[in-house]
Amino acid sequence: MNGEGEGGARRFGRPSGWAGEGAWTRFVALLCATAVLVLTGGAFVATTAAYSGRESRSDARNPAIAAEGDHPTALWTSHWDSYRGRQFAVVLISPLTDDAPLPPGVAHWPAPGEVLLSPALRDGPPEEDFAHRYGSVAGTVGPQGLASPGERLAYVRPTAELASTTKRWVGITGYGGGSKAAFGDIRIVRPAGELLAALAVLLALPALVLAVVAARTGAVPQDRRLALLTVLGARRRDRARAVLAAAVRPVAAGVVTGAALLLPFLVLDVELPWIDYRLDAGDLRRAWPWLGAATVLALALIGAVLLLVRPRSATGAGRPTRSAGAGAGAGSRAAGPGSGVAGRLRTPVLGMCGGFLLLAWFAGPLFGGGRSSAQVFIVATTGLLVTLPAAVSWAVSRTVGPLAAAAARRSRGPALIAARTAAAHPGLVAGLTSALVLCAGLLGQARLLTDYTTMTSGGPARVAAAGQGAAAIVQASAAARPDQRFLAALPPGVHTVSVGSGPAGLPLVQAPCAELTALALPCPTENTSVTVPAGGLDRRLREAVLDDGGSAGPTGVAVRTGALTGLRDDGSYGLVVVADGGRLDVPAVKAAVYRHLGATANVDVPGERGQSAANAHQARWVTFLGGAGALVLLLAIGFGALAQALRFAAAVAPLAPLGGDGRLVRSAARHLLGLPVLTAVVLATALDTVLALPRLQTPDMLATPARSLTDYGALLAAALLLTATLTATAGTAATRLAGRWTPAGD
């Protein structure tokens, strides 16, 4: 075909996509699918850009440690503090020369006893009192000194007195010292690969499902036109041009929508909701070529889906059929389970699905039952999730026909119509069922990944509880000074004891008699100790001293009367601060520690230790992405159901006059859409149970517990709500369509 001819084919393709019923639904579905693909591509780019930007800014601020023979210009050290379980770096820095270079993002040297805070710390909650925790605030750290705009970071210039409380100082000559000296967020973030993998499973996969659903939404008139073009001798490329030309407007609108939604991220440092992460707009702007490439890839993907996911009659095989306008006849034959590329791939995909199921089942015994097994289990269940729709479609299309036909024999009215329609076109039921099972599976996968990331269940509860303990554990170097000023700075109503190594391998607790008494401990005479069994210890003290790590520990503690002192072998301090009832004012304890005890002391709150709270916080990404993916899938399900309702309505439109007020059509649509939802609930429940068994058999693999009856109740309630929403929407659309029907010869 020459240039003019090609233009002609495109012209013939373009209007054809938007004629007939369902055109608007198709337009919106393709728009949404394209926009979601563009946003998904943007998410991948934003992730890599954020990691890259974070890395380069971290490299630039990492201290260049003075080598032997160098003249250091400043003393530098850092330690960790935490806020609700999330760690952040506190850098202590002290210039040695007048021309000592400033760290990136720092405009001037703070005076001794002053501190520069990042905006996230400066604007932190008042109860944390960051403004007084490390010293007097003398300014903020600029964006070029932060790994990400939301990073929590403090540069503290301690007084000479406080500087002497730590031996960890190193001499530095400047900055850009490489990753070995890295500090801050870069040290604790998960590898980029993990987040990209989560994006692929939890967001890209649903986006692809939405694209497939959108490609088939309201596509029957287009299929009919393509079949006609085929009979007229249109080549493959002519048909492809017609398909793509027909999709130009919604896809272009989708690109514009996606770009518009991405635009704020290019202009402002947007904080992602719930996960408390602020994206750097500059990083994303610098990645604009990749954003362009991601948009092109999104276009290529939606184009490929439009071209590949078509029935045989529209791909050049099979016969054109008359009733495509009504949809139920030709459309269902054309879009049956054996159509197109999907039909050819079904057998290998079914085999893979079975393989993944077996792998998930035997991941425990075959791979040692630990973390390796957990990884294999997650890979296998992800593979299962990807291949499951094909298996569900196949199984449902094989069983729903006979079942519905049997039901039809005993049904009348709307149920009869729905049952016969389902029996004749099992693809309708199979598609919706697959999407729903995939949606449920995706949420389950998000839960698995969360539990894998935190290595424990109940992550969200840990985040909520972090920083709200009744005790704090303070570790400070031998140079620290637990003097009267420190004790006076502690919040009122607390008791402080020293802990260290005692006789017979027991922990040793030492404090003045008044403190021991307040904690219901005995006051042994000088130079003697008394063993107190674990059961006789104050609960908070027991948690702080004995329950570290959760493994079976010592059975009690040795108690000794004496001053607070460094009881450890190296003379360093271990102190436990316990509130006299109720919650401990942890921020006040931290302020006392950092300003008086030791500049690089470490303050832990039980529950925050072992990274569990920090990990749980990072696992929010998984839940966040899983939630976004589930929303995308719900969108796909909505479009799928609407498309089915429209096809069904077109087929039963001639019955509208019989029903009078449309109740017949609405009721039939309810029956037709209710069946897949209920089937999906049964399948999702069965699958969930099947996949829970290997976890129960190998409990060390993953801490994810089996679902409770409450979970299943919630699932059923959600399914019923979904059924009600879908059937109400679809029923209304079908009734409206049927109401407009008039007899027509052509």
Added chain:
Amino acid sequence: MTDEPPVVIRRLSYRIGDRRLLDEAELSVAAGESVAVMGPSGTGKSTLLALLVGLDKPFAGEIRVAGQDVPRLGGARLAAFRRDRVGMVFQFGELLPELEPVENVALAGLLAGRSRRDALAEARALLAEVGLPVRPGVTTAALSGGERQRTAIARALMGAPPVLLADEPTGSLDGPARDRITRLLFDLPRSRGCALVVVTHDSAVAAAADRTVLLRAGKLVEEPALIGGAR
């Protein structure tokens, strides 16, 4: 080029499941000749046309149309065959309703790679030949049934294919419209020298053909009673 007739069917068999629609059927249609295929609904008349145009593959037998071994064609060669060698008229026209009639007719030429100007010029000429005036701005959706069938016939004639196939071309028309389309269609073999195969269940339409064959029990049987009938 041999003297082979444009349409040759030998020992053609086709079945759907265990239902045998065509059972070693035989048919030959010469250039300039029209043949009507009759038979009750569901006997396989439309399937026969689908096989002739390569929309389905036969179970066994030979189909040669305009010198091409149709079942062996595939992909680009099948598309070229449909563009250049056959024209097809369907019962309901199967036109794109949002296009003007002249654009619907030109579509076949555009798919064949002709320039827009040439294709539209020939489309106008063909519409004039079938007696349908070109009315700019009027879409096909606004046409009457008879006008749509005239448009469909004009589209089938685009590129002067040696074989015309028509599937119940008058099935949706009233009496007068049916008669006009019948005359128009069956004049084409004589005026253009093409072979015409018309599937119909209307004996009045079949009577206009040079020959009538009856599809009965999978065989194409000459119907002597109708030979030379009402014409």
